[in-house]
Amino acid sequence: MTDPVLSIADLKVTFSTPGGEFDAVRGISLDVMPGETVAIVGESGSGKSTLAACINRLLADNGRISRGSIRFEGRELSSASEREMLRLRGAGIGLVPQDPMSNLNPVHTVGRQILEALEVHGRGRGAQGRSRVLELLHMVGIPSPQERYDQYPHEYSGGMRQRALIAMSLACQPRLLIADEPTSALDVTVQRRILDTLEELTGQTNTAVVLITHDLALAAERADRVLVMYKGELVESGPARKILKSPQHSYTRKLVAAAPSFVTEPLVGSVGGPGATQTDAAAPLVEVIGVGRKYTLRGRAAGEQFWAARDISFGIPKGRTVAIVGESGSGKSTTAKMLLGLETISEGTIRIAGRELAGLRGREMMAVRRQIQPVFQNPYASLDPRYTVAESVAEPLRVHKVGIRRSRLQKVHQLLEQVALPATVAQRLPHELSGGQRQRVAIARALALEPELVVLDEAVSALDVLVQNQILELLVELQQRLGLSYLFISHDLAVVNMIAHEVHVMQKGKIVESGAPQQLFASPESDYTKELLAAIPGAALEDAA
Numbered sequence: 001m002t003d004p005v006l007s008i009a010d011l012k013v014t015f016s017t018p019g020g021e022f023d024a025v026r027g028i029s030l031d032v033m034p035g036e037t038v039a040i041v042g043e044s045g046s047g048k049s050t051l052a053a054c055i056n057r058l059l060a061d062n063g064r065i066s067r068g069s070i071r072f073e074g075r076e077l078s079s080a081s082e083r084e085m086l087r088l089r090g091a092g093i094g095l096v097p098q099d100p101m102s103n104l105n106p107v108h109t110v111g112r113q114i115l116e117a118l119e120v121h122g123r124g125r126g127a128q129g130r131s132r133v134l135e136l137l138h139m140v141g142i143p144s145p146q147e148r149y150d151q152y153p154h155e156y157s158g159g160m161r162q163r164a165l166i167a168m169s170l171a172c173q174p175r176l177l178i179a180d181e182p183t184s185a186l187d188v189t190v191q192r193r194i195l196d197t198l199e200e201l202t203g204q205t206n207t208a209v210v211l212i213t214h215d216l217a218l219a220a221e222r223a224d225r226v227l228v229m230y231k232g233e234l235v236e237s238g239p240a241r242k243i244l245k246s247p248q249h250s251y252t253r254k255l256v257a258a259a260p261s262f263v264t265e266p267l268v269g270s271v272g273g274p275g276a277t278q279t280d281a282a283a284p285l286v287e288v289i290g291v292g293r294k295y296t297l298r299g300r301a302a303g304e305q306f307w308a309a310r311d312i313s314f315g316i317p318k319g320r321t322v323a324i325v326g327e328s329g330s331g332k333s334t335t336a337k338m339l340l341g342l343e344t345i346s347e348g349t350i351r352i353a354g355r356e357l358a359g360l361r362g363r364e365m366m367a368v369r370r371q372i373q374p375v376f377q378n379p380y381a382s383l384d385p386r387y388t389v390a391e392s393v394a395e396p397l398r399v400h401k402v403g404i405r406r407s408r409l410q411k412v413h414q415l416l417e418q419v420a421l422p423a424t425v426a427q428r429l430p431h432e433l434s435g436g437q438r439q440r441v442a443i444a445r446a447l448a449l450e451p452e453l454v455v456l457d458e459a460v461s462a463l464d465v466l467v468q469n470q471i472l473e474l475l476v477e478l479q480q481r482l483g484l485s486y487l488f489i490s491h492d493l494a495v496v497n498m499i500a501h502e503v504h505v506m507q508k509g510k511i512v513e514s515g516a517p518q519q520l521f522a523s524p525e526s527d528y529t530k531e532l533l534a535a536i537p538g539a540a541l542e543d544a545a
Contacts, residue, residue: 003074004031005176005208006055011068013050013059013232024050024063026232032176037202037209039223039240041216041255043464044435047232048212052178055210056093057085072176091121094174094207096198098181098462099378100161104153110164111137111149117171136167140197157328159190166198173205180212184462187327187491188535195222214464216259217537220244228252258465260472260494266518267476267498268321284315285452285485286339291348292509293334308334309509312348314502316453319479321486323496323517325532326506332489335506336455339487340374341365353452370400373446377458379438383430389416389441390426396448415444419474436467443474447482457489472499493536497521505529 013025025047032038040048053059055070057077070077072092077085089095097103105113114133118124124132130149137145140163153161162182169177179198183191199222202209213219219226219240226243228236228251236249247253292310309331316322324332337343339350341357350357352368360368373396376382383392393415394408403411413423419440430438439459446454456475460468476499478484490496496503497517505513505526513526524530 002034005034005073006030006032006210007069007071008051008055009069009071011051011054011070012066013047013054013063014066015060015063017062023066024232025054027068028229028232028234029068030227030234030237032208032210034175034208035203035206036225037199037211037223038225038227039211039213039219040227040229041213041219042229043214043255043466045231046229048229049180050232051229052180052210052212055176055178056089056095057082087121090117090169090174091123091172092174092176094169094172094177096162096165096169096177096179096182098184100153100158100165103165104161106153109150109152110156110161111151114164114168114171117168121172123172132171133167136171137164139170139201140164140167141193142167159186159194159328162186162190162194163197166194166201170201170205170207173207175207177202177207177209178212179209181214181462182211183218184213184215187330188493188532188537189327191218192535192537215537216244216255216465217261221537228255255465258469260465260468260492260498267472268479268501285318285353286316286487287349287351288312288314288335288339289349289351291335291338291350292346293331293338293343294346307346307509309338309506310347312506312511314504314511314514316485316487318452318485319483320501321479321488321499323488323490323500323503324506325490325493325496325503327491327532329508330506331509332506333457334509336374336457336487336489340372340455341369366400370449371451372453372455373449373451374455374457375439375442375446375459377461379435379442380430382442383438385430388427388429389421389433392430392441393445393448396445400449402449411448412444415447416441418447418478419444434467435463436470439463439467439471440474443471443478447478450482451484453485453487455487455489458491459488460495461490461492468495475499493521493532505532 009029011025011028012023015022015024028051040051042048054065065078111133114136115129118129118132134145134149137148142148142160142163156164183194186194211223223240225237226240227234228249230251236243236252243252244256247256291312293308295306295308312335314322324335326332334343338345345358352371355368357368390409390412393412397403397408397411412426416423416426421437421440425433425437460471463471479486488500500517503517503520504511505528507528513520513529521533524533
């Protein structure tokens with residue numbers, strides 16, 4: 001029989017914290033065979049990313065392997081020297097991390113960074129190395145590799161950056177690849193293309209893959225086996241479809257139930273339908289009329305003009321959720337930024353409560369900004385790591401000179417209560433909170449000025465299904481209680497189906513289809529909408545249900 005590429009036995013990982021010793025991984029055992037894809041699923045804090053970090057020996061300074069064994073191709077890693085690990089990382093064990101922007105150096109070109117991976121392991125340098133990098137860029141589906149080689153990470157789209165990281169991770173043809181949430185921030189069509197590419201390339205080399213994900217549907221579609229982790233323990237394992245069709249452990253059943261899909265009952269009704277918030281549709285809070293944003297390109301295409309969004313029109317009634325969906329580069333985030341006043345409008349009109357956004361300056365613009373507040377995708381990046389929760393939530397109040405220190409603190413505690421956070425988190429720093437808690441803080445901060453509109457740009461895409469479900473229910477409850485309107489930007493159509501009253505599908509800067517989500521997703525007219533729906537991995541989960 002073939003020996004496993006990776007063999008973990010009775011692994012225990014302990015962290016030293018101010019509150020004492022904490023076991024993040026407790027007695028995990030697993031084998032991964034050559035060419036096999038094993039998915040590890042679980043909520044934030046379950047220990048899945050800690051387990052992945054152990055394999056590469058990249059634990060935080062306060063963490064240690066306190067018991068057990070990790071063997072890679074028969075070699076014990078738990079006691080290996082740092083010199084041995086440096087030789088293995090990249091060459092024997094590849095890594096595709098979650099956030100491509102923070103894992104690519106912004107001051108070096110993408111081509112140079114991939115070349116460095118080859119040089120470090122003696123796999124190519126100079127003209128030979130550059131030729132290999134161009135080959136890798138082509139393999140992962142990046143167009144015009146010759147031009148893209150000399151571009152910087154910020155000149156790549158999110159999907160292209162993730163492809164570049166895959167190229168880097170596979171440059172030295174590792175025998176084991178660890179993919180830690182490699183596509184959680186990507187839209188469904190780009191996600192499918194990237195995972196297809198990854199599957200094809202690892203299949204050619206018989207590479208074993210450990211896929212860390214919170215997406216059960218993705219695990220069902222892409223993995224040979226699924227391992228479910230809960231509070232540091234392995235609670236269930238087996239073939240992907242069997243786990244999802246007949247989950248045995250109560251926690252697995254909870255995960256399956258929380259996963260959004262098109263068979264999940266929506267949290268709100270469609271416009272005018274049962275459960276819809278009753279408002280005056282004739283007087284929308286927001287009017288977007290024929291709006292567009294034009295950029296002048298630099299570099300080799302200097303002087304050429306590019307429309308990121310054009311002829312965009314929609315309204316957002318008070319107390320309603322309007323969603324915009326589409327793949328990376330479709331113009332949905334550009335539209336959100338124009339509404340927030342963060343991008344200049346090249347054409348068209350935006351009105352907020354009857355006031356035209358263009359031309360507003362100084363005090364008038366500040367007044368409008370009080371009415372519109374954002375919640376972004378990554379709460380850790382949007383919260384100042386030096387500020388306590390109380391300071392972050394109170395910041396909009398200070399900027400807009402609302403109240404005095406004592407009244408602001410009272411307001412902070414009220415806001416934390418609104419988003420179901422205990423008052424004790426007020427003095428904590430962002431790194432001391434879970435991902436779900438940080439997103440609740442971001443929502444509390446957005447509500448501080450009592451806005452009428454909240455713009456949520458991929459606000460739940462990086463969260464595990466249980467926390468995501470909690471945040472969606474919280475948003476609906478706040479909307480019903482406070483009369484909030486939402487512009488909900490997302491690439492997850494199943495989530496949009498749950499929370500939106502109306503949805504607009506964008507492609508290449510234009511709206512190609514609009515309607516109530518339940519009707520639009522059930523009977524799409526646009527070929528592009530059909531393509532988006534076909535790319536959703538959730539079909540595997542629904543078939544198993």
